[in-house]
Amino acid sequence: MSLEVIYVTRHGFRSPWSVDPSTGNYTASIRSPTKLPTDPALASHGVEQANELATHLLGVNPPIEQVYSSPYYRCMQTIQPFVRSLRRIQTQSFGNVSVKSPPGIRVELGLSEWYGLAPFEHPSSAPLDELQSFFPEIDVDYTSSPAPSRHGESLPQLHDRVAKVIDHIIRRSDREGHKAVLVCTHAAVVIALGRVLTGQMETDFGAFTCGLSKYKRQASNNVQLPVDSGNKAGTKATVPVFGGERKIKETRSQVQPQLDHAGDADPYPHDSRWPDVGSPRISEIGLYGGWTCELDSDCSFLSGGEERGWKFSGDESFLETEGNSLWRSNQSSTLSTAVNRPRIESHDSHISPVVGTSKL
Numbered sequence: 001m002s003l004e005v006i007y008v009t010r011h012g013f014r015s016p017w018s019v020d021p022s023t024g025n026y027t028a029s030i031r032s033p034t035k036l037p038t039d040p041a042l043a044s045h046g047v048e049q050a051n052e053l054a055t056h057l058l059g060v061n062p063p064i065e066q067v068y069s070s071p072y073y074r075c076m077q078t079i080q081p082f083v084r085s086l087r088r089i090q091t092q093s094f095g096n097v098s099v100k101s102p103p104g105i106r107v108e109l110g111l112s113e114w115y116g117l118a119p120f121e122h123p124s125s126a127p128l129d130e131l132q133s134f135f136p137e138i139d140v141d142y143t144s145s146p147a148p149s150r151h152g153e154s155l156p157q158l159h160d161r162v163a164k165v166i167d168h169i170i171r172r173s174d175r176e177g178h179k180a181v182l183v184c185t186h187a188a189v190v191i192a193l194g195r196v197l198t199g200q201m202e203t204d205f206g207a208f209t210c211g212l213s214k215y216k217r218q219a220s221n222n223v224q225l226p227v228d229s230g231n232k233a234g235t236k237a238t239v240p241v242f243g244g245e246r247k248i249k250e251t252r253s254q255v256q257p258q259l260d261h262a263g264d265a266d267p268y269p270h271d272s273r274w275p276d277v278g279s280p281r282i283s284e285i286g287l288y289g290g291w292t293c294e295l296d297s298d299c300s301f302l303s304g305g306e307e308r309g310w311k312f313s314g315d316e317s318f319l320e321t322e323g324n325s326l327w328r329s330n331q332s333s334t335l336s337t338a339v340n341r342p343r344i345e346s347h348d349s350h351i352s353p354v355v356g357t358s359k360l
Contacts, residue, residue, distance in 0.1 A: 003173035005062055005180040006166070006197070006291070008213040009053060010190045011074040012046030013308060021318055024120030032073065033134060034126035038113070039073045046078070049210040049302055054081035056212065056301040058089070062180040066103045068169055069184040070111040071125035076135045078210065079105060079184040083137045104139035107131065109147035110165025114158050114188035116316030121150040155315050159201070162192040163287055187310040190297070199289030204311040206297025211306065214295035 017028040017037045028037035042050060057064060067083055069075045087102040107128065115122040124147070125131075132138045145168040148161050166183075173181055183193070187207035194205030197215045205213065299306045 002217070003170055003178055003181065004217050006169075006193075006215045007057070007060065007064060007180065007182045008190055008193055008215065009078070009182065009184050010187055010207050010209055010211060010297070011070075011072075011078040011184060012042045012049040012053070012210045014042050014046055014074045015040040024118060024122070024318075026123055034073055034130060036123055036126060038123045039126060042074055042077050045304070046074070046209065049304070049307075050078045051081050052302050053078065053210045053212070054085050057082045057182065058085055060180075060212075060214075064103070064180050064182045065178040066106065066173065066176070066181045067184070068106045068108045068111065068181060070113065070186060070189070071107045071109055071131065072113055072186070073126070073131075073134070075111075075184045075186070076105055076107075076131065076138075079182070080135055080137060082182075087137070104142075105135060105137045106139045106142040106144075108142075108144050108165060108169070108183075110145035110161060110168065111183065111185040111189055112148055113186045114148070114192075114316075115152040116318060117152040117154055118318040119151070120318075122152055124150060152317065154317065155312070158188060158192050159196060162189055163196045166193060166196060167287060188312070191311065194293060194296070196287055197291035198293055205293070206306075207310045208297045208299050208306045209308045210302055211297030211299045212295060212301075213293065213297050215291040216294050218290050218292060 015028065015030040017026055017040060019026045026037040028040060030040060032039045033041055064082075064086070067079055069079050083103065083105055090102045109125075112125060128138070128140065132140065145165045148157075153161060169181065169183070185193070190207040190213065191205045194213065194215070195201045195203060297306075297309075
């Protein structure tokens with residue numbers, strides 16, 4: 001059996017943070033459980049959204065067999081009610097949860113938040129040991145795809161990163177015989193996933209808080225692969241997150257090669273926005289056109305409906321200009337112009353060009 005459906009959801013409504021674009025100093029008025037300013041918990045309304053999402057996910061068809069999440073607290077907090085409910089139902093149905101192994105939360109670094117290119121390092125997520133103390137449902141044996149660069153990404157690099165992580169997930173799901181999986185991530189990644197799966201690279205797919213998207217594999221791209229008994233192919237490499245802490249394992253598999261890109265010196269040069277869509281490898285898993293969007297950030301099951309929609313407004317990178325001043329690349333060089341920059345009220349910018357506050 002090969003993977004047929006990918007469900008994608010964005011985390012629930014969260015508390016905000018801010019950044020000083022001249023220094024890269026991130027701050028938050030509400031303390032995060034992980035003590036990282038860019039790793040806030042859900043707001044009370046976000047918790048309500050997560051519970052409504054969990055109830056809805058229990059009834060989707062085909063049912064979800066595996067869960068993948070960004071390593072950020074808000075994403076795992078969003079998906080935890082569903083995983084707990086599913087485990088409880090399976091325990092009641094089988095009498096012993098060991099009869100049918102329930103899905104855990106696979107922490108996937110490739111689904112991490114998107115930050116624009118910068119001369120400074122953006123914050124990373126918390127180490128695995130700390131995350132597991134909050135989320136015991138984490139699958140500690142899972143080997144993640146590589147994390148994005150701490151110095152941020154351009155839009156083409158984001159698309160390439162997302163193509164690599166969904167390639168990793170699809171191929172693993174095919175081997176394990178999973179029919180449907182769930183991905184919980186951030187607004188920019190939600191949109192990029194839609195683009196990469198459908199090939200509609202200019203489309204702003206929906207990205208509402210706790211909205212649910214559904215992508216179905218086209219029949220011509222269904223590939224029957226042997227079911228994996230649990231052994232992982234390829235070699236593992238551990239990339240540091242925090243010194244002295246347990247790391248989230250990352251894989252660089254020789255059996256599952258990365259998407260082609262020019263040059264290997266920099267692990268994050270991925271500027272190949274338009275890959276060779278005719279290559280056997282791309283055609284096999286259906287990236288760039290082999291998946292159909294059947295639901296686009298559906299919020300019909302949420303009591304508040306569509307909230308906190310978001311879409312791209314430039315590449316959000318930080319550039320060094322004359323006088324060593326740092327400005328957002330999609331800003332004007334004058335503050336007055338930046339202040340008057342038109343904005344779409346229903347879609348928050350990732351980082352406000354004036355005060356440096358994050359999207360909610």
